[in-house]
Structure formats: C-alpha cells, structure tokens
Amino acid sequence: MAEITYRLDCAGVDWAAMKVALVADNFDNGRSPAQLEVSFRNSAVPVIAYAGERIIGTARALSDGICNAYVVDVWTDSAFRKRGVARTMLDLMLEKLPGQHVFLWTDDAEEFYTKIGFKVCNCVGLEKVVGQWLVNST
Numbered sequence: 001m002a003e004i005t006y007r008l009d010c011a012g013v014d015w016a017a018m019k020v021a022l023v024a025d026n027f028d029n030g031r032s033p034a035q036l037e038v039s040f041r042n043s044a045v046p047v048i049a050y051a052g053e054r055i056i057g058t059a060r061a062l063s064d065g066i067c068n069a070y071v072v073d074v075w076t077d078s079a080f081r082k083r084g085v086a087r088t089m090l091d092l093m094l095e096k097l098p099g100q101h102v103f104l105w106t107d108d109a110e111e112f113y114t115k116i117g118f119k120v121c122n123c124v125g126l127e128k129v130v131g132q133w134l135v136n137s138t
Contacts, residue, residue, distance in 0.1 A: 002052030004085060006092055010041050013048060014055070021055050027075045030134050044069065045096045047089040049076070056080045059089040061097060069097045071104035087116055 007013075015033035022028040022036075031039060040046040040060055049057030056077040063069035071093070076085045094102065105125055106113060114120065 002050075002054070004056070004080070004083070004088075005050050006088060007048045007050070008045065008092060008096070010037070010046055010048075013037070013040070018048075018055050018058070021077060022058075022075065025075070025077050035134065039073070045093045047093050049080075049085050049089055051080065057085045057089055059086070059093055061093050061102070063097060063100060067100055069100045069102045071102060074104070074109075086112070090116060 015037045018036055019028070019031075019033045040048075040058075043060035044063035044065065045061040047057075047059045048055060057075060057080065059071065059074040061069045061071050071090070074086055074089070076089075102118075103121075104113065104118065110120065
C-alpha cells in the first residue's frame with residue numbers, strides 16, 4: 001500500500017480528482033472542482049492527505065488568525081479510516097492555530113472528536129443560507 005503523506009497547501013492539487021473521490025465516497029456537498037479549489041485556497045489551513053498520488057483525506061480551517069477558527073470538510077476515504085489519517089490531519093492543522101478557540105460541528109463523529117481533545121459545548125448551532133445554496137460569484 002502507498003505511503004500516506006500530508007500537504008498543508010494547495011500546490012498541485014487535482015481538484016477534479018478530489019471531486020471524484022468525494023462523490024465516490026458519498027461525501028460530496030455539490031461543489032464543483034473550481035468551487036473546491038476556491039474553498040481550500042481561501043482557508044487559513046488546508047490539509048490534504050494522499051496515498052501515493054490519490055487524495056484520501058481533506059480538512060481545512062477558517063480562521064481570523066487571532067482567536068477564532070472553524071474546522072470544516074474533515075473527510076477520510078472509507079478505505080483508509082481507522083488508520084489515523086483524520087487525527088493526523090487535525091493535529092497538523094491545530095499546530096497552525098495556536099491560541100485560538102477552534103470550533104467544529106459534527107452530526108456523526110462526536111466520539112472521534114472527543115477522543116482527540118474536543119469538548120462538547122453547551123451551545124446552539126444556527127445556520128442560514130444566503131440566497132440559493134452554492135449560487136455565488138465563484
């Protein structure tokens with residue numbers, strides 16, 4: 001099996017391949033390859049995991065650079081789960097966010113995140129889509 005490596009930048013990413021991998025693993029939220037690229041490039045800390053040349057994991061943090069960050073798009077290809085890929089991506093990401101309150105939302109991985117130090121907060125998450133989902137200038 002190919003060695004797993006991690007990149008904390010967007011250099012050389014095949015965005016179409018990322019889209020194909022997300023669709024194949026049922027983690028696609030509708031973004032086009034171009035929208036994926038903008039999303040990752042506009043992130044404070046993008047992390048992409050590879051097995052050889054194949055994209056097998058993603059995670060990214062949005063941050064104000066001072067005190068608040070939000071983690072999104074944490075995904076590990078099903079064939080590579082339970083091997084420390086997501087944990088490594090998050091560890092690499094968190095190293096780049098010193099002194100910041102890091103928040104994330106999950107609907108199915110609470111146990112995983114609490115095992116790596118995240119705490120369940122007594123808060124309410126709210127959401128609003130402005131206009132139509134994914135219809136913007138990108």
